Amino acid sequence: MTRGPSGLRVTCASVIQRVVFGVPSGPYRKRETKYDGVSRFESEVARRRSLYSSIEIHGYRRFESFRLAGLGRVNLLVGTNNCGKTSILECIELLRSAGRPLVLQSILGRRGEWQDANDSVRPALDVKRLFANHDLGGKIVVGGCSAESLDVQDQVVMEVQEAASSIEQEELPGLFEDESSLDEELFLNVNWSNPAEAFRTRITGDGLLDSRLLRTRNGHGQTVVFIRTPGMTSRDVVRLFGDIVLTEREDHITRALRVLEPAIERLAPVPYDRGPIVREGPGGVFLRLKGVADRIPIGSVGDGMWRMLGLALGLANAKDGILLVDEIDTGLHYSVMEDMWRVVRERACALSIQVFATTHSRDCFESLAAIAKSDVESGDVTIQRVDAGRDDAVRFGNQEIVAAADRSLEVR
Amino acid sequence: MPSNVHPRKLLVEGKTDKRVIPYLIEANGVKWERCGEHVVHIDPRGGFQELAKPGVIAAELRATGLKALGVVLDANSNAPRRWKQIKTHIDGEFERLPDQMPRAGLDVIHPQGPRFGVWIMPDHTWLAWQDEPGKQLHQAVEHGIFDPQSPRSRPFVKWFRRLFEL
Numbered sequence: 001m002t003r004g005p006s007g008l009r010v011t012c013a014s015v016i017q018r019v020v021f022g023v024p025s026g027p028y029r030k031r032e033t034k035y036d037g038v039s040r041f042e043s044e045v046a047r048r049r050s051l052y053s054s055i056e057i058h059g060y061r062r063f064e065s066f067r068l069a070g071l072g073r074v075n076l077l078v079g080t081n082n083c084g085k086t087s088i089l090e091c092i093e094l095l096r097s098a099g100r101p102l103v104l105q106s107i108l109g110r111r112g113e114w115q116d117a118n119d120s121v122r123p124a125l126d127v128k129r130l131f132a133n134h135d136l137g138g139k140i141v142v143g144g145c146s147a148e149s150l151d152v153q154d155q156v157v158m159e160v161q162e163a164a165s166s167i168e169q170e171e172l173p174g175l176f177e178d179e180s181s182l183d184e185e186l187f188l189n190v191n192w193s194n195p196a197e198a199f200r201t202r203i204t205g206d207g208l209l210d211s212r213l214l215r216t217r218n219g220h221g222q223t224v225v226f227i228r229t230p231g232m233t234s235r236d237v238v239r240l241f242g243d244i245v246l247t248e249r250e251d252h253i254t255r256a257l258r259v260l261e262p263a264i265e266r267l268a269p270v271p272y273d274r275g276p277i278v279r280e281g282p283g284g285v286f287l288r289l290k291g292v293a294d295r296i297p298i299g300s301v302g303d304g305m306w307r308m309l310g311l312a313l314g315l316a317n318a319k320d321g322i323l324l325v326d327e328i329d330t331g332l333h334y335s336v337m338e339d340m341w342r343v344v345r346e347r348a349c350a351l352s353i354q355v356f357a358t359t360h361s362r363d364c365f366e367s368l369a370a371i372a373k374s375d376v377e378s379g380d381v382t383i384q385r386v387d388a389g390r391d392d393a394v395r396f397g398n399q400e401i402v403a404a405a406d407r408s409l410e411v412r
Numbered sequence: 413m414p415s416n417v418h419p420r421k422l423l424v425e426g427k428t429d430k431r432v433i434p435y436l437i438e439a440n441g442v443k444w445e446r447c448g449e450h451v452v453h454i455d456p457r458g459g460f461q462e463l464a465k466p467g468v469i470a471a472e473l474r475a476t477g478l479k480a481l482g483v484v485l486d487a488n489s490n491a492p493r494r495w496k497q498i499k500t501h502i503d504g505e506f507e508r509l510p511d512q513m514p515r516a517g518l519d520v521i522h523p524q525g526p527r528f529g530v531w532i533m534p535d536h537t538w539l540a541w542q543d544e545p546g547k548q549l550h551q552a553v554e555h556g557i558f559d560p561q562s563p564r565s566r567p568f569v570k571w572f573r574r575l576f577e578l
Contacts, residue, residue, distance in 0.1 A: 376466075385474070385476065390525065394474045394524050394525075395474070396471065396474055397467075398467075399466045399467030399470065399471075400467045400470045400471040400474060401467075401471075402467060403465065403466070403467035403468045403470070403471035403472075404467075404471040404474070404475070407468070407471065407472075408416060409416065409471055409472065409475045409476075410416045410417050410475055410476040410477070411471075411474065411475065411476060412476060
């Protein structure tokens, strides 16, 4: 904490204010959508490559108002269960997915916040869960400031309007066949910084959104990769691996996995339709180990390998973007965590990636401290503790992380 | 509560302070042990240099569950200089700190939430400066020079009770 951020806060707040009271609206074009299910979006604007130095959240899930400041390249979020760590990752994902409303399906789908509509092929997303107190009358605002400009760099505003207001009727298909709740029908507006990226769709009075309606948009959101606690699905891994196989980026994947098993000579994805379909957990990738004749399914060598592969693939695919990892230590023994952080920090620096990860593990924090110690002055690593009842995160910079680890202070 | 979470914590220079301060506080009417726990966790840091290492107080101020943090320093025959040294170390943590150490001890609120206080033990109250950090108060007690209820110890006790809300 320095004296600087107070000035920054004013700047950020004022720009967010502008967004709150002057929500950009504008026509949007229908585009062909090809969504890949991993929230992976290609970067379009080079100017946005700088890191977020602070992020403000209003009205999202349990946060009336929350702020993270002094962010670095690698940021570890800690705090008790249900304090909102995953919500913060979601907000960043939402913020970076400009013009990509399908991000709502990713966010709500991961938490199982959907229900069957009139038939089982059309899940209805429970949008009201995103709003503080499940109140559709609220407003969600997420803003991100860069270190360079001190200006709000990106923002997203989500709110619900009544259909009765003077909104022109869209060419959207009917939400639900019986239209029984038509009287209560509402519109969900999602506005990112660029008015051209605005998205609007009908929802029911109960805050349910027909997920098919999300497939009609394809915006210019920036690269953001979200890795859930159980890791990527085998389908995602095979696809992402396929994108980089036989490129220089593949070598980094192999190197990362050798942290756990030095005998790995190479690994390869196996096309999805050739093996049993494994939706969750390890699958779809085989390893070649030194001195072993047969190829070995990745699931045979433990959960740590799956986590490490997910991290390496996430990093390889998040160039100039953001990597979000829920419970980054999942499956990893404490003895390899320092090497894991070394891989994450090295690739994040090399590929201009900002990393946000969560953990409950003391080993995870202490191993990060070992990394922070190797370059105390750089200030590129932070721990941000989310305390219930506080409206800003408690921030530990490199020096504080090292001092806390040296003195066995509790930071979680 | 996990064993390393301490809502009230006092950083002192030497181990002898850890023995004397509870004695002093208890003699002034504050029950030191409640429900099997000390009301304030005293952490001896092995001298000023250890306390003033980069990030140490900043990290302590951010520890989980902290409500109040106190720092007790030996004046080392020059209290204003000690204050200047510790102030330089923690200046970035606070909006504004006084140029001179308040007579009643420092007691401020850290932007991250907890209360933070500094007390500099004046040499004339205890014994003259000794080589071993934290020794003077201890020696005062050992030699029977030090009366825990003497008027001279009142400002410290007052600062302590205010900071830790005891």
